[in-house]
Amino acid sequence: xxxxxxxxxxxxxxxxxxxxxxxxxxxxxxxxxxxxxxxxxxxxxxxxxxxxxxxxxxxxxxxxxxxxxxxxxxxxxxxxxxxxxxxxxxxxxxxxxxxxxxxxxxxxxxxxxxxxxxxxxxxxxxxxxxxxxxxxxxxxxxxxxxxxxxxxxxxxxxxxxxxxxxxxxxxxxxxxxxxxxxxxxxxxxxxxxxxxxxxxxxxxxxxxxxxxxxxxxxxxxxxxxxxxxxxxxxxxxxxxxxxxxxxxxxxxxxxxxxxxxxxxxxxxxxxxxxxxxxxxxxxxxxxxxxxxxxx
Amino acid sequence: xxxxxxxxxxxxxxxxxxxxxxxxxxxxxxxxxxxxxxxxxxxxxxxxxxxxxxxxxxxxxxxxxxxxxxxxxxxxxxxxxxxxxxxxxxxxxxxxxxxxxxxxxxxxxxxxxxxxxxxxxxxxxxxxxxxxxxxxxxxxxxxxxxxxxxxxxxxxxxxxxxxxxxxxxxxxxxxxxxxxxxxxxxxxxxxxxxxxxxxxxxxxxxxxxxxxxxxxxxxxxxxxxxxxx
Ligand SMILES: Nc1ncnc2c1ncn2[C@@H]1O[C@H](COP(=O)(O)OP(=O)(O)O)[C@@H](O)[C@H]1O
Ligand SMILES: [Mg+2]
Numbered sequence: 001x002x003x004x005x006x007x008x009x010x011x012x013x014x015x016x017x018x019x020x021x022x023x024x025x026x027x028x029x030x031x032x033x034x035x036x037x038x039x040x041x042x043x044x045x046x047x048x049x050x051x052x053x054x055x056x057x058x059x060x061x062x063x064x065x066x067x068x069x070x071x072x073x074x075x076x077x078x079x080x081x082x083x084x085x086x087x088x089x090x091x092x093x094x095x096x097x098x099x100x101x102x103x104x105x106x107x108x109x110x111x112x113x114x115x116x117x118x119x120x121x122x123x124x125x126x127x128x129x130x131x132x133x134x135x136x137x138x139x140x141x142x143x144x145x146x147x148x149x150x151x152x153x154x155x156x157x158x159x160x161x162x163x164x165x166x167x168x169x170x171x172x173x174x175x176x177x178x179x180x181x182x183x184x185x186x187x188x189x190x191x192x193x194x195x196x197x198x199x200x201x202x203x204x205x206x207x208x209x210x211x212x213x214x215x216x217x218x219x220x221x222x223x224x225x226x227x228x229x230x231x232x233x234x235x236x237x238x239x240x241x242x243x244x245x246x247x248x249x250x251x252x253x254x255x256x257x258x259x260x261x262x263x264x265x266x267x268x269x270x271x272x273x274x275x276x277x278x279x280x281x282x283x284x285x286x287x288x289x290x291x292x293x294x295x
Numbered sequence: 296x297x298x299x300x301x302x303x304x305x306x307x308x309x310x311x312x313x314x315x316x317x318x319x320x321x322x323x324x325x326x327x328x329x330x331x332x333x334x335x336x337x338x339x340x341x342x343x344x345x346x347x348x349x350x351x352x353x354x355x356x357x358x359x360x361x362x363x364x365x366x367x368x369x370x371x372x373x374x375x376x377x378x379x380x381x382x383x384x385x386x387x388x389x390x391x392x393x394x395x396x397x398x399x400x401x402x403x404x405x406x407x408x409x410x411x412x413x414x415x416x417x418x419x420x421x422x423x424x425x426x427x428x429x430x431x432x433x434x435x436x437x438x439x440x441x442x443x444x445x446x447x448x449x450x451x452x453x454x455x456x457x458x459x460x461x462x463x464x465x466x467x468x469x470x471x472x473x474x475x476x477x478x479x480x481x482x483x484x485x486x487x488x489x490x491x492x493x494x495x496x497x498x499x500x501x502x503x504x505x506x507x508x509x510x511x512x513x514x515x516x517x518x519x520x521x522x523x524x
């Protein structure tokens with residue numbers, strides 16, 4: 001495309017964004033709100049999925065030891081577990097190691113632990129892996145009764161619930177997505193229709209002097225794309241704040257929920273949201289051109 | 296230049312037969328008037344030439360292109376070889392004289408340097424070089440039509456097609472327009488013009504094609520209007 005042609009297109013797009021300023025504003029707002037809601041669902045579903053699958057794949061039992069346990073008692077517990085049927089591995093996790101792991105999991109949010117100062121409230125534990133997931137439950141029950149053991153936890157039962165919830169959320173999210181996409185398409189295609197209407201004389205002359213269909217269409221497609229793009233950026237910025245706030249809230253209450261670290265995860269979400277905005281914008285203007293621009 | 300063989304046009308919506316088995320050939324450099332009463336089919340004839348109206352049947356070639364069989368995507372290229380002018384000028388009100396003419400080159404992606412040169416030169420041809428900054432609302436009807444002519448010829452078309460270009464103008468102004476057409480024609484451009492203007496046709500004595508009820512009833516090399524105006 002020639003330089004002067006691209007200049008022409010850009011000039012046309014900004015002219016008409018200004019000419020329809022309140023419709024443009026409404027379009028951008030609708031796109032932003034829709035994409036924000038979609039983004040929230042995306043974030044929740046991805047996080048729950050990750051949580052569920054990380055729990056599901058577990059053939060692991062976390063055996064938390066009593067605060068006051070003696071080293072000899074601990075070694076006896078380890079030995080007893082080792083002798084049980086169907087045990088794959090047994091690994092001791094010290095308080096320090098537990099803290100290190102938590103920090104790693106928190107990633108860029110590890111500052112949240114600063115409030116603890118030098119205290120380490122995490123218990124010592126033993127990580128036990130069984131050979132088959134079916135064995136988890138009986139093994140955990142047996143271990144839980146051993147002397148010096150505070151609690152033996154495993155993920156399977158939580159997983160079932162989580163999958164039910166994510167499945168529901170995915171269906172709900174999909175329905176919402178269709179509705180919001182519909183609303184967005186509607187408002188964008190109406191904005192473009194106004195533009196087509198405002199420029200109908202120019203379009204007629206362009207046809208008379210031999211402008212190609214694509215030359216005529218481009219500024220309208222670009223306009224839709226720009227509307228979607230700006231809406232996408234607004235939504236992505238809002239989502240970033242939302243995620244940061246959500247992360248702070250979750251870590252201050254349920255420190256063990258393994259939230260996906262904000263970076264790079266939110267960068268991917270932002271890209272996905274902005275690209276969706278542009279795609280929706282382009283489809284919206286295409287619909288309008290099909291109906292109102294007989295070129 | 297223009298080859299029409301047994302061309303008919305029936306409008307789908309009304310079923311009106313606007314042209315009925317029309318055959319005509321127009322050569323390079325000719326100056327042709329299309330005359331006839333209102334509703335005779337002149338505009339239909341004119342609009343088929345740049346494929347705003349598609350013939351219902353028959354053969355139509357313009358500038359060596361088959362208008363009937365041509366792909367939709369080739370229509371812009373047909374039109375780049377033609378300059379069209381209407382009774383109502385059809386200028387863009389928010390563009391200046393210069394911009395209105397340059398627009399016709401911009402939208403076919405002509406190089407910018409060429410645009411400036413060509414626009415200035417056609418504004419000279421129509422005598423509006425010093426009004427290049429004016430807006431259409433600041434011009435008389437005749438001046439607006441001259442801008443429209445400049446726009447039609449700026450891409451150096453082989454054929455200029457005009458549908459009643461003097462229809463809204465007084466006689467004196469009409470002659471200014473006809474002077475420009477004569478000069479364009481003298482430079483080798485074919486001109487096809489539908490008109491109601493008896494005075495102009497009778498004075499210029501060019502080829503006259505008369506249409507009545509969709510039929511060509513007369514085709515004379517140095518013809519006259521032949522109806523009461
Ligand atoms: N777009 C159209 N749809 C239906 N009928 C039309 C249309 N344009 C012209 N006609 C009919 O075709 C006939 C010829 O019209 P037209 O070519 O405009 O004649 P002229 O320009 O000589 O007045 C008329 O009967 C007119 O009503
Ligand atoms: Mg007419």
